[in-house]
Amino acid sequence: MNNPEFEAVMLAHGGGGELMQQLIHTVLLPALGNSPGTLSDSAVLDAPGQRLAFTTDSYVVKPLFFHGGDIGRLAVCGTVNDLAVCGGSPIALSLGMIIAEGTPGEVVQRIAESVGVAAREAGVPVVTGDTKVVERGAADGVFLNTSGIGLVPESVLLSPTSCESGDAVIVSGAIGDHGIAIMSEREGLSFESPVVSDVAPLNHMIADVLAVPEGIRCMRDATRGGVAAVLNELAVASGVCIRIEESAVPVHPAVHGACDLLGLDPFEVANEGKVVVVCSGERAERAVQVMRRHTAGAEAAIVGQVEDGRAGRVLLQTPIGGDRILDMPYGEQLPRIC
């Protein structure tokens, strides 16, 4: 912003020389709120635990900026949430940027600032990074990668294979917001009130859920492939049947409308701030109460249960009383959603 020399990215900004140092020191580190310090090939961290969670995600979302977020916020939240659902308390993030030559400097700066804001919201520092610049046309604007490390307490034992008959299925809020927010930007759809992406770091809420004594079997954030993909993975991994009551699943009206219009199933639409929790039936109400204390979990609800019977199947009980099979999505109807 206050960097008049950085009008657009040049190939030399990715070259490992003085111009890259300038980009790092005048744009990236200030945006991330990091002190300059000595940049080394790796960050060295104190890790006062013995079990680590480690995850990576690349982000290619289009457009880069959308209602409720942008690629930078998405990259932080996606990786923080992947650590959190594995029981990991995030301690460090990395940030890899691939930028097309000619990308306006302001775009890079806004994205870096958004990474910084989201990282502070999650309470996790970006400790290491990398920037590559490719020639015009070789990449579509900006791609990011974030990897993350979390500490997993010995007491946390989550596994997609541990769902049992009698367990409850919880969704932390309304589904489909992120995917529809992106699609409506891309297709130029407008609603009375715009659909806003749910992209948010869930680590604080998930830590509180994990503090509920016992009974939490497994968690997944429902990103690409939506809630349908998560439920199918869990049903297969645990060899159980999962029955969902469709009317219990929160879906915002505008998302319903957009899905009808676009021929999409909200269960298959990506979320970026929703977690599916399977826990023992007895603990479910308590877990929902804990989630509702957080903004990100204000609409949390018990939406179904685990049953014996058709192992590996997910059944959706429709409002008129019938059952339909909720299949694993085949591919993605919505490319570049994250």
Place this chain on the structure above:
Amino acid sequence: MNNPEFEAVMLAHGGGGELMQQLIHTVLLPALGNSPGTLSDSAVLDAPGQRLAFTTDSYVVKPLFFHGGDIGRLAVCGTVNDLAVCGGSPIALSLGMIIAEGTPGEVVQRIAESVGVAAREAGVPVVTGDTKVVERGAADGVFLNTSGIGLVPESVLLSPTSCESGDAVIVSGAIGDHGIAIMSEREGLSFESPVVSDVAPLNHMIADVLAVPEGIRCMRDATRGGVAAVLNELAVASGVCIRIEESAVPVHPAVHGACDLLGLDPFEVANEGKVVVVCSGERAERAVQVMRRHTAGAEAAIVGQVEDGRAGRVLLQTPIGGDRILDMPYGEQLPRIC
């Protein structure tokens, strides 16, 4: 290869659904030599240490395959080496792939296999990954990101600020091979014997160097910006002058020839299997002997020393006895070298 259905990548291969599961299970995991197991959002690792090194790099090299390596080998070695030069013993890698729709399946398979081979050579498993597919034209073939975690023993204290007058500067072998290998492919240059990239994992050699008792101040792998960038960073960080004897620095004749032809300085050309080590003068011979026991260090040599005087400067003593200043490269003459 033996996967006739996987002729080309489709957008749906990146969608989080069944087709992505197929890609992961029939192509990626077998190529990496990983057991299928249960794929979760994060890998969970036992980490029997308290200090971690953490690094990330994206790879956009063009062409994807070149003499001596390919983008997959590059991605593993680059990240392993970044951990190793910080004193980290690598324990885990992540792999993020961004693939353009229409990329031949064979290309993805060869790259994944190369990742697997290099990871085994380094002795480091790929424990977590992510695949995104973007539409034709939105990315140039395949981009990779690898992040890595290493364990840093308490006894290892390396810092770019710790170079002292009287220290020796060691280079682990001939410089410029990687950059010239890429450029000759790209420019269609041919030599009597082709220049072969030096891309290699250096972690085993570096572990042996670190076992030399005391005296190792700092290490850097000389990638983008070449040896010139590394030496300038160290000279500035430590507030010292570094004097290099040009004739002591190994450069293969074909690299010399290509640099003359292309107007490049071998000191600014990228390496992917060379480390610059600064250590106390007394320990230098011992360190070189240790390096020469490894294929990657067969041509290791003491090439200069640290001096008081012009702080932050790197001086190159030419064969005819003069000094020239070796500056920090401004940008990269060779985009998409890694």
